[in-house]
Amino acid sequence: MAATGYWKATGTDRPVFSSAGSRIIEVKKALVFYKGRPPQGIKTEWIMDEYRLLKTMAWTSKKKGSMRVCSYLPSF
Numbered sequence: 001m002a003a004t005g006y007w008k009a010t011g012t013d014r015p016v017f018s019s020a021g022s023r024i025i026e027v028k029k030a031l032v033f034y035k036g037r038p039p040q041g042i043k044t045e046w047i048m049d050e051y052r053l054l055k056t057m058a059w060t061s062k063k064k065g066s067m068r069v070c071s072y073l074p075s076f
Contacts, residue, residue, distance in 0.1 A: 004035070004036070005033055005034050005035040005036055005037075005041060005044070006033070006034055006037075006038060006041060007031040007032070007033055007034075007048060008031060008032055008033075008034055008038075008041075009029055009030070009031050010030050010031065010032050011029075011030055013027045013028065013029050014027065014028045014029075015027060015028075016028050016051065024054065025053070025054065026051050026052060026053050026054060027051070027052050027054065028049055028050070028051055029049070029050045029051075029052070030047060030048075030049055030050075031047070031048045031049075031050060032044070032046065032047055032048075033046035033047075033048070
């Protein structure tokens with residue numbers, strides 16, 4: 001049986017710099033999964049990092065959608 005719950009943002013957005021380190025290219029946000037319903041959810045070990053491009057570097061296309069890459073890491 002899969003648990004039901006929700007993702008909640010934690011902390012502040014953190015900048016991600018270019019490989020040269022000279023400019024910010026995207027922002028990283030950490031989210032934690034809670035079992036249950038807000039606001040009485042129970043915090044789990046599941047963490048997800050969300051990366052967003054800055055608006056100046058936004059993906060332009062005729063297709064609607066989102067370019068997101070997420071990694072799921074347990075917080076042991």
